[in-house]
Amino acid sequence: MTVSIWQADGAQPQQDVDFLVVGAGLVGCSAAWFAAQAGRQVTITDARDLALGASSRNAGFMITGLDTYYHHAVEQYGLATVRELWGLSRTTHRYLREFIRTGGVQVDDCGSTLLAETEAEARELEQAARAMESDGHTIVYHSRDPLNRGYCAAIEQPQDAAVQPYQLVQAIFRQSGAGLIPNNEVYRIEQDRPDAVTVYTRQFVFRARHVLLCTNAYSPALDPYFVGKVIPTRAQCLVTAPLTDGPVLNTCGYSDYGYMYYRDTFDGRLLIGGGRKQSKWLEGSTTDDRITDPVQQRLEQYLRARFPEIDAPVDQRWAGIMGFSVDKLPLVGTLPGKPNVGFAVGFTGHGLAMGAGSAERAVELLLKGTDPGAINAARLH
Ligand SMILES: Cc1cc2nc3c(=O)[nH]c(=O)nc-3n(C[C@H](O)[C@H](O)[C@H](O)COP(=O)(O)OP(=O)(O)OC[C@H]3O[C@@H](n4cnc5c(N)ncnc54)[C@H](O)[C@@H]3O)c2cc1C
Known part of the structure; x- marks a missing residue:
């Protein structure tokens, strides 16, 4: 400015x-x-x-x-x-x-769930879980997907919101x-x-x-x-229209080393955010909080692949700027x-x-x- x-x-x-x-x-x-x-x-x-x-x-x-x-x-x-x-x-x-x-x-006291997209990420999660447990942290490790959506493992932090x-x-x-x-x-x-x-x-x-x-x-x-x-880095989200069948996740879900994240909103929509891993060249070093096609397409693909039962349209899309140190x-x-x-x-x-x-x-x-x-x-x- x-x-x-x-x-x-x-x-x-x-x-x-x-x-x-x-x-x-x-x-x-x-x-x-x-x-x-x-x-x-x-x-x-x-x-x-x-x-x-x-x-x-x-x-x-x-x-x-x-x-x-x-x-x-x-x-x-x-x-x-x-x-x-x-x-x-x-x-x-x-x-x-x-x-x-x-x-x-x-x-929403729904806790958070860190999920593994691949077997390699599942091995990382298991190591992270063991290190957290041995250091006295309150977590629940799942060697299988607690959400039944095709993830490979998970760490739950029940105290999150x-x-x-x-x-x-x-x-x-x-x-x-x-x-x-x-x-x-x-x-x-x-x-x-x-x-x-x-x-x-x-x-x-x-x-x-x-x-x-x-x-x-x-x-x-x-x-x-x-x-x-401090490196300004854009992050983007979308939400679906309100869903008729109640909450989908009941947790703050995130995966792919934090590049993807998803939650229910308070008015019954599903929010999907992230999707910038393959577009770092476009999403880094900018303070322009506009949405971009490659990231929005990836978010929408993720929505349809991981949540195939949802056919509600995307209602709103936005971007914001994070400060990475x-x-x-x-x-x-x-x-x-x-x-x-x-x-x-x-x-x-x-x-x-x-x-x-x-x-x-x-x-x-x-x-x-x-x-x-x-x-x-x-x-x-
Ligand atoms: C899409 C997205 C998803 C995210 N998800 C999460 C999440 O789930 N959990 C989480 O912990 N974090 C998340 N974050 C990060 C989180 O939003 C930020 O870490 C947090 O908001 C930083 O707060 P802040 O007050 O430092 O920055 P900001 O909220 O960006 O505030 C900085 C303010 O400074 C003002 N400003 C800048 N320059 C000047 C100037 N020269 N003069 C006057 N004013 C100025 C700006 O207008 C702005 O209002 C996400 C970020 C984005 C964009």
Whole structure:
């Protein structure tokens, strides 16, 4: 997002704010809630409006953990880090459950089911299951398909859930008590004094004590620090028309190493998402949230192949932009030379698993200097 000299030339009205959050998505609203709990006056600003980025376009899977299978995560990050990250995910879900309960958000306690499309993936799932069990996680391993749809094996996480993600962010925003200034792109951020940050936006020039960037996929367009660290990646979904025979799945189902996912919606449709594995060249490095034919065709083929009993037409299709971090872990830190400007980005398609807990750590880093641990962005320097 850029702003021309005609739209804003630096002479916009000045506004003093205490704690400014940039980005009114799941993570920005969660951060606003934590900053308010710490006694700060919070203002959120967004280029669009409340939750119109990935946070209201996702599949609403509240899945515990990362998208990397447990045994691979242990190989890649080490056991101590994996334990910390799964703990961060459980913490995130505890917060989300509270926001959901207080805010009357639609949720289905249907658990999640990670399914194997092939025998090779089934072997991976068995290894992941054994590693999770030996580390004390609550899972159920199935050596056969519990859904009877031709999958090869499955791992169930009974504590997981399917949520209405747009309602969730609206509820968090309401509970945060923060103010919101929508339709207001941020285009420059300067810290010229130790206790104040100047934030240029299309409508105002803010003077803030602290600023937190929760701009996920869009971060590289805002500050070059994020270039090469956060890669915007498109994800797409479709839903059928309402089905007459009740729910099809009763779980958050996902397979093909997370490239395919499917659930029932609250109004009786089947949602299918993913399908970008064969089109990474088209779906990577873009912030354009349009749908594309190859991915939509793949989603529809998957619908007809795995759910042959459904003949309802496809009713709606959409896309959103995820922020993949280079090592697939969230990034929490402060911008170089701008210690009062923090960030919580890079949720790699797992904001409902890691977002709120990461937002809490980002607020604590800014306000108290607390080390954000395994998600500290300093690991990439
Ligand atoms: C199709 C799809 C399916 C997904 N499914 C799941 C799922 O089932 N489970 C799960 O855990 N995750 C899922 N995700 C990922 C999840 O949606 C994200 O991880 C999460 O929404 C990230 O939240 P956020 O607040 O960081 O980002 P966003 O919701 O994208 O918010 C960023 C905000 O920053 C604003 N912004 C950006 N630049 C500027 C600027 N310069 N000035 C002002 N404002 C700016 C944007 O307008 C936007 O509102 C999915 C994503 C997609 C797209």
